[in-house]
Amino acid sequence: MKLFREFIPLIIFFIVYKMVDIYMATAALMITMTLSFIFSYFQNGKQTDKMQIITLVMVLVFGSLTIGLHDDVFIKWKVTAIYSLFAIALFVTQFILKKPALKQMLGKELTLPNNVWNTLNSAWMLFFIALAVLNIYVAFNFSQETWVNFKVFGLLGATLLFTVLSGFYIYQYIPQDKANKDSSINKPKE
Secondary structure (H helix, E strand, O other), rough: OHHHHHHHHHHHHHHHHHOHHHHHHHHHHHHHHHHHHHHHHHHHOOOOHHHHHHHHHHHHHHHHHHHHHHHHHHHHHHHHHHHHHHHHHHHHHHHHOOOOHHHHHOOOOOOOOOHHHHHHHHHHHHHHHHHHHHHHHHHOOOOHHHHHHHHHHHHHHHHHHHHHHHHHHHHOOOHHHHHHHHHHHHOOOO
């Protein structure tokens, strides 16, 4: 449910863009992101995800600039700004603070060797950098419609694929006793 709720603003952005224009789509994105945040805030006992807060602030700032100055360049830059901030956060937590962000976020659910956490953290950092650069390329070398399609389907598809690949990578390092225990739960009793 949470995952679906996070995609609703993107879906609404796409639909409004196709029906009206980029400026109304941006306004719809701002409204639905704010409503999603408020709903999540009260549903989770007023505990909020830092990534969700950062994303909301960026949407509101860049969206306001897009609408206020009537220039779609700002909403295009928002994507790169968000991915860049995530990449910087992953870099700082791993190489400066020596506590990879992914381990901090997922370490309670997963037990993995430190080198695996470092590799995973670095991979996501590089992935976010690649998406940030790719977004700039598509945003400023193709039509607005191509960029919207890329933003909605290309970036989403790439992120889902990278998440699945990360899952495959993690799976091979999950302690076998836990993996066997999890798989025996699903086996029918004889």
